[in-house]
Amino acid sequence: MVQSLRVIGLMSGTSLDGVDAAIIETCGEKVSWRGPSLSLPYAPELRAKARELLECAASMAADDPQVCEVEQALTARHIDAVEALRGQIDGRVDLIGFHGQTIFHAPAEGRTWQIGDAAKLSRETGLPVIHDFRRQDVRSGGEGAPLAPWYHAALLSEHAGPIAVLNIGGVANVTFIGADGQIVACDTGPGNALIDDWAMRHTGVPYDRDGALAAAGSVHTSIVEHLLDAPFFVKSPPKSLDRQSFAHALHAVEGLSVQDGAATLTAFTVEAVKRTILPAAPKAWYVCGGGRRNPMLMAGLAEGLGAPVRSVEALGWDGDALEAECFGYLAVRSLRGLPLSAPGITGAPRLETGGILTCDGIRPPRWLTGDL
Numbered sequence: 001m002v003q004s005l006r007v008i009g010l011m012s013g014t015s016l017d018g019v020d021a022a023i024i025e026t027c028g029e030k031v032s033w034r035g036p037s038l039s040l041p042y043a044p045e046l047r048a049k050a051r052e053l054l055e056c057a058a059s060m061a062a063d064d065p066q067v068c069e070v071e072q073a074l075t076a077r078h079i080d081a082v083e084a085l086r087g088q089i090d091g092r093v094d095l096i097g098f099h100g101q102t103i104f105h106a107p108a109e110g111r112t113w114q115i116g117d118a119a120k121l122s123r124e125t126g127l128p129v130i131h132d133f134r135r136q137d138v139r140s141g142g143e144g145a146p147l148a149p150w151y152h153a154a155l156l157s158e159h160a161g162p163i164a165v166l167n168i169g170g171v172a173n174v175t176f177i178g179a180d181g182q183i184v185a186c187d188t189g190p191g192n193a194l195i196d197d198w199a200m201r202h203t204g205v206p207y208d209r210d211g212a213l214a215a216a217g218s219v220h221t222s223i224v225e226h227l228l229d230a231p232f233f234v235k236s237p238p239k240s241l242d243r244q245s246f247a248h249a250l251h252a253v254e255g256l257s258v259q260d261g262a263a264t265l266t267a268f269t270v271e272a273v274k275r276t277i278l279p280a281a282p283k284a285w286y287v288c289g290g291g292r293r294n295p296m297l298m299a300g301l302a303e304g305l306g307a308p309v310r311s312v313e314a315l316g317w318d319g320d321a322l323e324a325e326c327f328g329y330l331a332v333r334s335l336r337g338l339p340l341s342a343p344g345i346t347g348a349p350r351l352e353t354g355g356i357l358t359c360d361g362i363r364p365p366r367w368l369t370g371d372l
């Protein structure tokens, strides 16, 4: 029988708001237990420094002092998250799945870059760490993202499709599961990132809390149409984005009132989801990620998608912990040599595993050296 492992997944998403940590028990195929989770926010200074990196990461070296400073600060926060989560559970933890922080993503150039010091995380926690989940996929010609569909599909194995899971983080991504179990996935467009940047710039608050700004503004439809007139939106899946792929949208709304700008950027996120080319119309959409807390996003989706739109909590999932759980799940898949890449998910040419194991300064546990 395949052994189930207790794994902590760690995700630091494109919103740059903090690290999410969750623990699950899984064999890498089925999920037998979902335990507690937590989020540790980043201090505003760290968030600002990480944000700065996104503008210049394309031309930076891995040993650039600016990169290293942010990498070490982020890693320290991840170590805190692991220790805090361990304090909430009894019993063992076997493994960590460490996504790191994406600071640059350009699969067409063969590059995707997640920073984070896996060796230090392993040393400080005494646990084996799987990291660098996206690199092998990009190397093989895939998009390197999204990877969450593997986890969504595992959780939905008992549900009949067509069904869609929409994650609205900094960037938004969808998993479609067809009536026959077919999986199709891609990034849909911006999620919260543009709204966050706009709110930060004009109000000093890093998001549009409860969609209050957008609710008080009017959508400038011609700007939304102009923004949607990009090759990305006519391309079929698979496809993925860098957080900064649509940064020019902030220039497009410059000069609007803060409320109209927020309403227009919110509509951009919604319209991008509506334009996503899927094999069939989902009979229901389930939304995770921080964007599900924005009533203006949810109302726009409910109005435009022609099917019920609910938070993933309706499925009994935790929409804040899902991505962290996912990278725990993928860590066990990686250890077992199971695929992280698939043509329908990332566009990689074949099923292939990914991720790198680091056991720095610790004796590899016995289960790691035998068959799983």
Ligand SMILES: Nc1ncnc2c1ncn2[C@@H]1O[C@H](COP(=O)(O)OP(=O)(O)OP(=O)(O)O)[C@@H](O)[C@H]1O
Residues within 6 Å of the ligand: 011, 012, 013, 014, 015, 016, 017, 167, 168, 169, 170, 171, 192, 193, 196, 206, 207, 208, 209, 210, 211, 288, 289, 290, 291, 293, 294, 295, 323
């Ligand atoms: N009450 C709220 N009202 C409006 N927006 C919210 C609210 N709560 C959270 N958000 C949005 O959700 C964002 C955080 O989402 P999430 O934690 O899913 O991002 P992430 O982990 O960086 O995601 P990803 O990795 O998918 O990009 C915040 O930056 C904010 O824009």
Ligand SMILES: CC(=O)N[C@H]1[C@@H]2OC[C@@H](O2)[C@@H](O)[C@@H]1O[C@H](C)C(=O)O
Residues within 6 Å of the ligand: 013, 014, 102, 105, 112, 144, 145, 146, 147, 148, 149, 169, 170, 171, 172, 173, 187, 240, 241, 323
């Ligand atoms: C390159 C990268 O980090 N992509 C993230 C990002 O955040 C959302 C979206 O863009 C998605 O493609 C992906 O994360 C999720 C967890 C994924 O891989 O499924």
